Amino acid sequence: MPDDEGHPDVAEMELGAVLSALADPLRRRVVRELATGPHGAARTCSSFALPVSKATVTHHFRTLREAGLIRQVDRGNSRMATLRREDIERRFPGLLALLAAEGAQDA
Amino acid sequence: MPDDEGHPDVAEMELGAVLSALADPLRRRVVRELATGPHGAARTCSSFALPVSKATVTHHFRTLREAGLIRQVDRGNSRMATLRREDIERRFPGLLALLAAEGAQDA
DNA sequence: CGCAAGGTACGAAAATGATCGTACCTAGGC
DNA sequence: GCCTAGGTACGATCATTTTCGTACCTTGCG
Numbered sequence: 001m002p003d004d005e006g007h008p009d010v011a012e013m014e015l016g017a018v019l020s021a022l023a024d025p026l027r028r029r030v031v032r033e034l035a036t037g038p039h040g041a042a043r044t045c046s047s048f049a050l051p052v053s054k055a056t057v058t059h060h061f062r063t064l065r066e067a068g069l070i071r072q073v074d075r076g077n078s079r080m081a082t083l084r085r086e087d088i089e090r091r092f093p094g095l096l097a098l099l100a101a102e103g104a105q106d107a
Numbered sequence: 108m109p110d111d112e113g114h115p116d117v118a119e120m121e122l123g124a125v126l127s128a129l130a131d132p133l134r135r136r137v138v139r140e141l142a143t144g145p146h147g148a149a150r151t152c153s154s155f156a157l158p159v160s161k162a163t164v165t166h167h168f169r170t171l172r173e174a175g176l177i178r179q180v181d182r183g184n185s186r187m188a189t190l191r192r193e194d195i196e197r198r199f200p201g202l203l204a205l206l207a208a209e210g211a212q213d214a
Numbered sequence: 215c216g217c218a219a220g221g222t223a224c225g226a227a228a229a230t231g232a233t234c235g236t237a238c239c240t241a242g243g244c
Numbered sequence: 245g246c247c248t249a250g251g252t253a254c255g256a257t258c259a260t261t262t263t264c265g266t267a268c269c270t271t272g273c274g
Contacts, residue, residue, distance in 0.1 A: 015209045020130040024262085025123055046220065056263055058222055063261095077271045078220050094201030102122045131232085153250065163233050165252060184241050185250050215274100222269075230261070239252075244245100 006066055010087045013068035018092065021067035026050055027060050028099060031069055034083035035100045042073070042080035113173055117194045120175035125199065128174035133157055134167050135206060138176055141190035142207045149180070149187035 022028050030048055034041065045057050052060075061081060064070045069088060070081045088096055129135050137155055141148065152164050159167075168188060171177045176195060177188045195203055 015205065016130065016132055016135070019126050019135075023123065023127040023130045026262095028123070028126075044220075052262085053264055054221070055223090055265075059262075062222095074270095079222095092205050095205060098122065098199050098202060127231095133232095151250075159232085160234055161251070162235075162253090166232075169252095181240095186252095217274085218272095220269105220271085222267105224265105224267085226264085228261100228263075230259100232257100232259075234257080235255095237252105237254085240250090242247100242249090244247085 006062070007071055008066065008068040010068070010091055013087070013091050015092070017067040018069065018095070021063050021069060022099065024060065024063075026052065027064055028102070030060070030064065030081075031083065031096075032099050032102060034070070034081070035085070035096045039085065040082065042075075042082045044078045044080060046078075113169075114178055115173065115175040117175070117198055120194070120198050122199070124174040125176065125202070128170050128176060129206065131167070131170075133159065134171055135209070137167070137171065137188075138190065138203075139206050139209060141177070141188070142192070142203045146192065147189065149182075149189045151185045151187060153185075 022031065030050075033048065034043070037043075045061050046054075048057075050057055050060070061070070061072065064081075065072050068091075069084060071084050072079050072081050074080075083096075085096065129138065137157075140155065141150070144150075152168050155164075157164055157167070168177070168179065171188075172179050175198075176191060178191050179186050179188050181187075190203075192203065
């Protein structure tokens with residue numbers, strides 16, 4: 001039941017932190033790709049090809065992790081990120097659907 | 108049919124602007140009070156007793172209005188604010204329930 | 215071993231956002 | 245007409261956030 005290294009528990013996820021995290025378009029893009037992708041998929045930070053430097057990518061993923069939206073697990077060389085889908089749905093039902101819908105009309 | 112003075116149309120409401128607006132605790136409090144209060148209620152800006160100056164209150168209400176969350180109508184002396192409940196629900200279903208749930212456990 | 219790939223830590227610079235004071239405007243009440 | 249109450253506009257300040265460069269660490273591979 002632990003906060004392994006900065007992952008808040010389901011009950012400790014705060015709406016303010018979640019909304020602040022999702023206010024950034026880059027972070028919203030990461031969550032949307034995870035949400036619309038295969039269930040339980042684990043991807044590396046770099047696989048999202050964000051148009052910013054490595055240091056900035058680290059910053060954004062930390063924000064997402066500390067808000068409770070993603071889980072990051074060391075896997076040897078790199079660090080895999082997964083969406084905490086069930087946790088988010090339990091705490092903030094419908095939120096992921098809102099994010100998934102963004103940009104669904106075009107593209 | 109109009110954008111009367113800075114009220115975006117339903118189709119023009121952007122998720123980014125809405126999430127940014129709701130990232131601030133003061134603005135979230137305004138929307139939550141309107142959402143949990145009587146349907147269609149119109150309140151003045153000052154009736155929320157926000158712990159900030161008049162100028163800052165104006166700033167927050169403009170942010171909410173430009174995001175499409177509230178509608179502001181001049182009524183003689185003051186300016187009444189109403190929640191755009193149906194519009195929000197149509198565009199971002201479930202969002203208001205998320206806000207209303209915040210702080211419902213305590214207080 | 216040596217080295218590149220993938221990330222993090224640490225500042226620091228730049229942009230954004232929140233806050234305020236003051237001045238100003240408009241409608242109601244006296 | 246005058247004054248107050250409720251808001252807005254403008255400009256400035258302060259805090260937060262985004263961004264970066266650089267240095268550093270670790271893992272896997274040749």
